[in-house]
Amino acid sequence: MIDAFALAIDALFADPNIGEDALWKAGGVGGGVAVRIIRKSPDRLAEFGDSRAVLPTVGIDIRRSQAATITKGDLILIGAETFRIIGEPMDDALGLVSASEAVRV
Numbered sequence: 001m002i003d004a005f006a007l008a009i010d011a012l013f014a015d016p017n018i019g020e021d022a023l024w025k026a027g028g029v030g031g032g033v034a035v036r037i038i039r040k041s042p043d044r045l046a047e048f049g050d051s052r053a054v055l056p057t058v059g060i061d062i063r064r065s066q067a068a069t070i071t072k073g074d075l076i077l078i079g080a081e082t083f084r085i086i087g088e089p090m091d092d093a094l095g096l097v098s099a100s101e102a103v104r105v
Contacts, residue, residue, distance in 0.1 A: 025075040035066040058102045
C-alpha cells in the first residue's frame with residue numbers, strides 16, 4: 001500500500017506545474033544535492049495586542065527519499081532564491097514527505 005502512495009507522491013513532485021528543481025545544502029555548505037520540492041506560500045495571521053498583521057510565509061515540501069536528514073539551518077536554493085530552514089521539518093504519516101518552514105536569505 002505504501003508503494004502506491006510513494007508513486008503518487010513521486011508523480012506530484014515530478015509534475016512541472018507543482019514541483020520545482022532545487023538544490024539542498026545540508027548545514028548550508030558544500031556543493032549541495034539536486035532535489036525536487038513543492039513550494040507553498042500561505043499567509044499567516046499574527047496578532048499583536050488588538051492589531052493583526054498578515055505575514056507571508058514559505059513552506060517547502062521535500063521527499064524524504066531525496067533529503068532524509070534535512071534539518072533546521074539547511075539551505076534550499078530555488079533558481080536565484082535562497083531559503084534557510086527555520087524549524088525542524090515535520091514528516092507526513094508515512095514518512096514520505098518532510099514539510100519545512102523557511103525564510104528567504
